Amino acid sequence: MIYLQLFWEFFKIGLFAIGGGPATLPFLMDLTEKYDWFTMADLTNMVAVAESTPGPIGLNMATYAGFHAAGIPGGVTATMSLVLPSVIVIILVAKFLANFSESKTVKAVFFGIRPAVTALIASAVAGLFQVALMTENGIAVKPLILCAIVFGLMHLKKLKNLHPAFWLLGAAVLGIVFKF
């Protein structure tokens, strides 16, 4: 029953992906090993779409992943399952724990989790690099060069706040013109 599996997997992601959108990436990568819903290569497309469309990145990724796995009902199931733990936890916190974010234990737990989440995302991105920048014939030279150039440009003061969609659009044009 794919919808039940989607529900269960995305419910778990909603419960354990702490730190927002990009934190869902390592979990989605776990799914590529467990199911044949989508591949690592599909994930790069999902990141591109999620970053260049409106809405929270985590929701966009979940909708896309669910859609890839089981069409429109799959997208709806994945997204609803992802937000369900949030709704439950937040209502409980709002109702019973007035000083939740001030609690010493909560602070201690997050002191440990925050750097680990950075590591998890870094590890997922390293995996993404392998998939996106390698082909059967070795390193994909043109995308790699583009990646390096764009990364450099993004840190220029004038271009710092440029929207990701512009970079992605530019990359699409370059990809077609130079036959990447």
Added chain:
Amino acid sequence: MNWKELWQLYAAFFRIGGLTFGGGLTMLPMLKHELVGKKNWITEEELIDCYAIGQCTPGIIAVNTATFVGYRRQGIPGGIFATLGMVSPSLVIITMVASFLQALMDNVYFQHAMMGIKGVVCALMLNTVITLAKKSLVNPICIVICIAAFLLAFFTPVPTIAIVVLAGICGVILDKMGGTVK
């Protein structure tokens, strides 16, 4: 039940979800405009509190904020309506884009475009990691936890959930040992 305000909650968060790119912190100005400026539903201080809670609870920060504000205004139905409003634009837009892209997959030009896009996705994600690292690696202990988690995540099959739980336990133990947490 106040149906009018439930509908307003849905509509406000629909606009917020449908008009902001990126989620998380980039949503703050839009939230302020809709919730503090236009509707007077919460004060700016309460919004900051919402964000603090949204960041230290599981899940998507934007969704957590929506649930929290909705709950404050109209109880559990408010939380649900606000969350549905936040989710709706993503569902509609992504489903359309995904169907459209699937139809293009075999097109040669599209494949070239996607290869270019992959390069930029890598650059964007690398940037995300660096921004996060700057924010989260504030002292040597954080760096040690980060390196340990990376080694586990990248080189071993330990599931992501286990690493998150382990890191949380580490935080509590460290706190009990020496009170490193502010």
